[in-house]
Amino acid sequence: MLRLQAVGAVINMMTTALRSRKSLYFYIVVIAIAFAYSVNSVSTVAVAASSITFGLPLAMAAMVGIMCERTGVVNIGIEGTLLTSAFFGFFVAALSQNLIWGLLAAIASGAVTGLLLALLTVSWKMDQIIAGTIVNILATGLTSFFYKQGYSLPAIFPRWSIPGLSDIPFLGRVFFQSGPITYFGLILIFVLYVAMYHTAWGLRTRAIGEYPSSAETSGISVKKFKYINVVIAGAFGGLTGAYLTLELVGSFDRGFSAGKGFTALAIMIFGRWNPIGALLAAIFFGFAQALANQLMIDGLVAIPGPFINMLPYVLTIVVLAFSAGKVRGPAAAGQPYEREQA
Amino acid sequence: MATLLQVKNVTKSFGSVIANNDISFEVAEGEIVALLGENGAGKSTLVKSVFGLVRPDQGEIFIDGNQMAPGDTAAVIASGVGMVHQHFKLVPVMSVTENIILGDEPKNGLFVNVKKAEQKVRELSEKFGLEVDPTANIEDLPVGTQQRVEILKALSKDVRLLIFDEPTAVLTPQETDELILVIKNLAHLGVGVIVITHKLREVMALADRVVVLRDGKVVGTTTPKETNEAGLAQMMVGRSVVLEVEKGVANPGKPVLTVKGLEVFDDRNLRAVKGVDLEVRSGEIFGIAGVEGNGQRELVEAICGMRLRAKGEVLVSGAATKDMHPHAVHEAGVSHIPEDREKHGLVSSYSISDNLILNQFDQAPFARGWFRNMGEIRKNADLLVKKFDIRTTSPAALASSLSGGNKQKVVIARELSQDLQVLIAAQPTRGVDVGSIEFIHKQLISARDNGAGVLLVSAELDEIISLSDRIAVMSAGKIVAIIDSKGADRDYIGRLMAGLDK
Structure with missing residues (x-):
């Protein structure tokens, strides 16, 4: 029954999306991919698959921002969460020689950074930007200080080919030959979307992000909700950190997260604080990077490597410049909530 | 039970x-x-x-x-x-x-x-x-x-x-x-x-x-x-209060505020004021009655130079005023008690004494060249706090520490303590207690008796009827009637406000 409803909600969402005016873009993309595939199938598949690979961590990190801002907490500490969880994920997995322990350690340490942010912003009502900066500085400092060279993972999470689905031309290679965290992360993004717009939790969360005293006067504990959501978001960030080290790269270095936490904030805004919107925005970011990489590999354009690496940051600036002032986020994000003034 | x-x-x-x-x-x-x-x-x-x-x-x-x-x-x-x-x-x-x-x-x-x-x-x-x-x-x-x-x-x-x-x-x-x-x-x-x-x-x-x-x-x-x-x-x-406003007969003189064919757009870019003509004479209170959101706010803001006048003009004592220059309109002799005192009337993080000179801070005696004259500012504050009965521990206290009624008294003290030909009072007693309402009403009447033309906008119909000498009823961006306040009928005005009678 529940499952049916969830599936129904997703199908409903997709069919309305396909009927909307924006679906024009969707059809253009499908046609473009089909054309590219007919010309050069190998490169097209590679670019599409890399779009997901590069885009997924950004999408997952953007979910952290969405969950927090929807409850009225601005989280610029995502970068710190990614760095911390990648650090713990890597070293716990390397020391125990067990990827599962690494994964759990990453999720737990991400949740701890969320707890720290909640403590600073919700209980102590600290300025949220400063609180996020504290999380970032702490993460950079601690992970650099305790970093040791010479450790390595036993392996990285293997790719799971989904029987049947992975044989579909193009789509099979792009979507159904990925690692476990990729599948899990994608599912969680859809779950978050459904939860945000179709459950009581989502309704309450959004109400708190817009106008907390509306929730408080309806008998909802704003403080409890903020704590729970920010900590869950931190755990989600931890999963993202685990993806980066345990599934994608397989190693850890100082400053490993390389600004992905900040790019994620741009993606959150680009996706208008909507999980599906952010997922699409993240895939677009991933696509830009993947395309540039592929063009370089194919030797079609002679762009120096550093310029390719600049791409996500340049895109972030462009997106923010064009969307600033036009999109409206949760109204109460960034404001500490004082109960006595309710 | x-x-x-x-x-x-x-x-x-x-x-x-x-x-x-x-x-x-x-x-x-x-x-x-x-x-x-x-x-x-x-x-x-x-x-x-x-x-x-x-x-x-x-x-x-x-x-x-x-x-x-x-x-x-x-x-x-x-x-x-x-x-x-x-x-x-x-x-x-x-x-x-x-x-x-x-x-x-x-x-x-x-x-x-x-x-x-x-x-x-x-x-x-x-x-x-x-x-x-x-x-x-x-x-x-x-x-x-x-x-x-x-x-x-x-x-x-x-x-x-x-x-x-x-x-x-x-x-x-x-x-x-x-x-x-x-x-x-x-x-x-x-x-x-x-x-x-x-x-x-x-x-x-x-x-x-x-x-x-x-x-x-x-x-x-x-x-x-x-x-x-x-x-x-x-x-x-805790004391007896005069609920009926006591005022003498008006002694209207020449027009001090003339509005001709004014058209104004609201924040959503819809035409909120659709061709308003009105004339306020010195020594009278001209009230505008109307359900809120019928263009009163936009009308007042346009007169005061805070909102673009799409069409028409605003004259003070016969001289045209500059559009979109609130300071110039103020210099021309228009004082304004704004509807939203928190947003337009006060800077709540400033002291009471600074709020009392907010529109004269750059003029003598409150400024000497580039410097502020703190002595004069303090003297002015002490005087006005006493004269307008602003209840505060000290004039140096922040405006945010005051109650609604006392905040409004600060705005009124500032606006009435200078030479004025026109006083525009928008919702002057909103959120203000009975004791302060009585005081504010007296101040509006004394401004009138001192020869100012007072334009009063209020959502409280009783306030309009008891204070005004003439009443204009505004509905859907237009003035639908101008009537004498003597013997004005509450129900009739209510129907005009709802746009029922023409």
């Missing part, structure tokens, strides 16, 4: 200020109790304690004989108490239904059952005769309808005691009459009602019993039968 609510010896202080001092009162089923008091008398704090939004320092609260844990809003709601807040607790970007079900969502497994919720809202809306569209977004609804949603939200939880916090502050006279009927109907169904207000006329029309608060204490309990408006005002303020 059974007792529903018992409040026993409740005390609450914020820092050194005692908001509630040993307060006790009761409400029975089907009874309407008015909590009457000036701003800052402690009414809001008291009902917030009842509702669990504020934790009292001492005292006990019983609902149906059960003692409530302090600060437990959820438990209070569960025992059947609802509250209609002065500042609506509605999320603007959400639908009527979503706002009503928030905190008590009908579910279908894990999911919110939207259909059932909308059905529930429709049933409630029919049962209590409060019409709303369950799917509309709050931000698209007029204020009166938003309040209806707020009431429905409270009623959706099987309320037995309903608290209204200043419910008529934002309503038109007609909406107020409707609300009074709704409240009486609820009481008839057995709901206990607490109404917080400082409007005497509503108390007389509505209440079974009146509990009067002053300085955080209960100073008396009475019924409308035993007293009258003057008696209530005296209890509330």
Whole structure:
């Protein structure tokens, strides 16, 4: 029954999306991919698959921002969460020689950074930007200080080919030959979307992000909700950190997260604080990077490597410049909530 | 009738200020109790304690004989108490239904059952005769309808005691009459009602019993039968108050403010003022009556140079004024008491003395060249604080520390302490207590008697009728009639405001 409803909600969402005016873009993309595939199938598949690979961590990190801002907490500490969880994920997995322990350690340490942010912003009502900066500085400092060279993972999470689905031309290679965290992360993004717009939790969360005293006067504990959501978001960030080290790269270095936490904030805004919107925005970011990489590999354009690496940051600036002032986020994000003034 | 609510010896202080001092009162089923008091008398704090939004320092609260844990809003709601807040607790970007079900969502497994919720809202809306569209977004609804949603939200939880916090502050006279009927109907169904207000006329029309608060204490309990408006005002303020405005005959002279063919657009870029002509003469009070949102705000802002004049002109003593230059308009002799004093009247993080020279800070004697003359600024503040009876510990205190009435006195002191030909007063007594209202009215009349032309805009029809010498009625961006205030008929003006009579 529940499952049916969830599936129904997703199908409903997709069919309305396909009927909307924006679906024009969707059809253009499908046609473009089909054309590219007919010309050069190998490169097209590679670019599409890399779009997901590069885009997924950004999408997952953007979910952290969405969950927090929807409850009225601005989280610029995502970068710190990614760095911390990648650090713990890597070293716990390397020391125990067990990827599962690494994964759990990453999720737990991400949740701890969320707890720290909640403590600073919700209980102590600290300025949220400063609180996020504290999380970032702490993460950079601690992970650099305790970093040791010479450790390595036993392996990285293997790719799971989904029987049947992975044989579909193009789509099979792009979507159904990925690692476990990729599948899990994608599912969680859809779950978050459904939860945000179709459950009581989502309704309450959004109400708190817009106008907390509306929730408080309806008998909802704003403080409890903020704590729970920010900590869950931190755990989600931890999963993202685990993806980066345990599934994608397989190693850890100082400053490993390389600004992905900040790019994620741009993606959150680009996706208008909507999980599906952010997922699409993240895939677009991933696509830009993947395309540039592929063009370089194919030797079609002679762009120096550093310029390719600049791409996500340049895109972030462009997106923010064009969307600033036009999109409206949760109204109460960034404001500490004082109960006595309710 | 059974007792529903018992409040026993409740005390609450914020820092050194005692908001509630040993307060006790009761409400029975089907009874309407008015909590009457000036701003800052402690009414809001008291009902917030009842509702669990504020934790009292001492005292006990019983609902149906059960003692409530302090600060437990959820438990209070569960025992059947609802509250209609002065500042609506509605999320603007959400639908009527979503706002009503928030905190008590009908579910279908894990999911919110939207259909059932909308059905529930429709049933409630029919049962209590409060019409709303369950799917509309709050931000698209007029204020009166938003309040209806707020009431429905409270009623959706099987309320037995309903608290209204200043419910008529934002309503038109007609909406107020409707609300009074709704409240009486609820009481008839057995709901206990607490109404917080400082409007005497509503108390007389509505209440079974009146509990009067002053300085955080209960100073008396009475019924409308035993007293009258003057008696209530005296209890509330602690001295006798003149409710009728005493004013002499107007002595109008030459036109000082002339508006010709003015057209103005509002924030949504819709035409809000559609060709207004008016003339205010020196020595008269020219009132503009109208339901809020019919272009009054845009008209005032355009006159004062705060909003672009799309068409038409504004002349002060015959000289055209510059568009979009509030400072130049002010220099031309126009003083302005703005509708939103927090936004346009004051800088709340500045001291009272700085707020008192906010539009003359760069002029002698308050400035010497590039430097501020602190001595003169302080002298000016001491003088005005005394003259306008601004209740504060010190002129150096921040404006944010003042009560609403005293903030308004700061604005009025500043605007009236300089040479002026025209005074524009927009909602000058909004959110201001009875004692201060009397004072503000006297100041407006003395400005008139000193030869200024006063343009008064107010949503309080009684205020317009009692103060004005001539009344213009504004409806849908136009002035539909200009009448003499002598013998003006309240109902006739009400119909004009609603756009019914031409």
